[in-house]
Amino acid sequence: MLKYLFHIALTLLVIAALPLVSSEGPFSAVALADDDDGDDGDDRDDDRDNDDDDGPGSRGRNGNGATGGANPGGNLLDLLFGRTPPARTTQSPPPQPLPTRAADEIVVLDLSQEDLDGLLALGYEVLQVTEVTLFDSTLRRMRVPSGTPLETALEEIRQLPSGQAADFNHFYRMSEGFNTPCEGLHCTSFDLISWRPPASAVASCGRPTVRIGLIDTDINPDHEAFIGSQLSVLDFDTGGLATSGAQHGTAVAAILIGSRTGRAHGLLPEAQLVAVDAFYAAGRDERSDAFNLVQAMDQLAEAQVDVINMSLAGPHNVLLEEMVAQMSDAQILIVSAAGNDGPRAAPVFPGAYDPVLTVTAVDASGRVYRRAGRGPHVDLAAPGVEVWTAASVRGVRTKTGTSFAAPFATAAAAVLMSEQPDMTVAQVKAFLRETALDLGDEGPDEVFGAGLVQFAPICSGLPPTEPLLLE
Secondary structure, three states: OHHHHHHHHHHHHHHHHOOOEEOOEEOOOOOOOOOOOOOOOOOOOOOOOOOOOOOOOOOOEOOOOOEOOOOOOOOHHHHHHOOOOOOOOOOOOOOOOOOOEEEEEEEEEOOOHHHHHHHHHOOOEEEEEEEEHHHOEEEEEEEOOOOOOHHHHHHHHHOOOOOOOEEEEEEEEOOOOOOOOOOOOOHHHHHHOOOOOOOOOOOOOOOOOOEEEEEEOOOOOOOHHHOOOEEEEEOOOOOOOEEOOOHHHHHHHHHHHOOOOOOOOOOOOOOEEEEEEOOEEEOOEEEEEHHHHHHHHHHHHHOOOOEEEEOOEEOOOHHHHHHHHHHHHOOOEEEEEOOOOOOOOOOOEOOOOOOOEEEEEEOOOOOEOOOOOOOOOOOEEEEOOOEEEEOOOOOEEEEOOHHHOHHHHHHHHHHHHHHOOOOOHHHHHHHHHHOOEOOOOOOOEOOOEOOEOOOHHHOOOOOOOOOOOOO
16 A cells, blocks of 8 residues: 555656646746847837836736746645645735826926025025026926925915916826838838828928927937938936936837838938937936926927927926927927826826827727827827837837827828928817828717828828728
């Protein structure tokens, strides 16, 4: 009997030692890394405002890194012989939500000298000052005295005779008609919006005369996507903070003006693009803030851009709202992303401000991106799921998120403003909505806005085309 039990135990021991076999085959404990198209190893995240990464569990693993399907009560021999299994490893706590504002800062416009002196006497400190030339104002970033609650400080400043335009320093994150054959990875996105860039000098449409502005992270100007392009990056002072990475900004810029000589084909390779890197790194967090965004928008206004792509999102801020209104009055159109916080999330800004042209993302079949924000402020849909564009160092890769849908609408607006220079920004926005391809429920809705942006109606004399939605 003992010999018989010994053979059973030995057999069970051998079985327990064998590698588990899953639907993915044997040795499934080996996880594959994300495919980076063989270009560079730093583009692991598609969009900085939580776009396309399913997080722990998305590749068949449980929360503590073990292969899915493991027995939570111990192995078979433990159960057979009544042994107490070792204690399970405690899962790591979920990541803390990113902060929405600077912990001890207030930004304020046009404080009088008397009010400023009073705040300095109370222990406030001026960290940065900049002149906003668009509406002849002075913007200050101020540190609150130690021990003073931020809400109390804001109320204290707003009670001053010149302190009404004050707010927290909120954080913002990264959210044709020509019948020539299209060959390349970009073609699916181009087909969705009925855009085939002109192949000859016969047509002017597609060669915009307006200047496009871009507020984003750093851009790699040496990428082959920008060979021969009209890309200029303005100097920007982030107060000595760590520079941002080039993944997001390079990808968005390439969608706009990527060269036709490489693989990252842009919509408008002959357009002038003026970019500002208003972002900085805070550990693993890349972000901008209200103070930086107001500065960056003012810089682009001085550079005489006509439309600005802002593929970013964050909270409502009274200074940002005022700047958006001033830009609209100056006939500068802001195009922004609807955000990637999910369909039940509250509206994000600047996209939710009325003058802004707000864009959601759809895939090649016209289905909305599952994490896209929704609401009555959504104006248009554009390709934003697995869009081919430039990786940060070299080559191309896919990107997903509303950040990468916004530049399609920005390009459409730039072409329209070049074709119809007398249009106001409100008329540009209305035209793009009226000529969009209706998706979802009939008429405008909170998911797709007015529908999928279309280029063909912009260019007079071009043959009509039907967008190619995949089945």
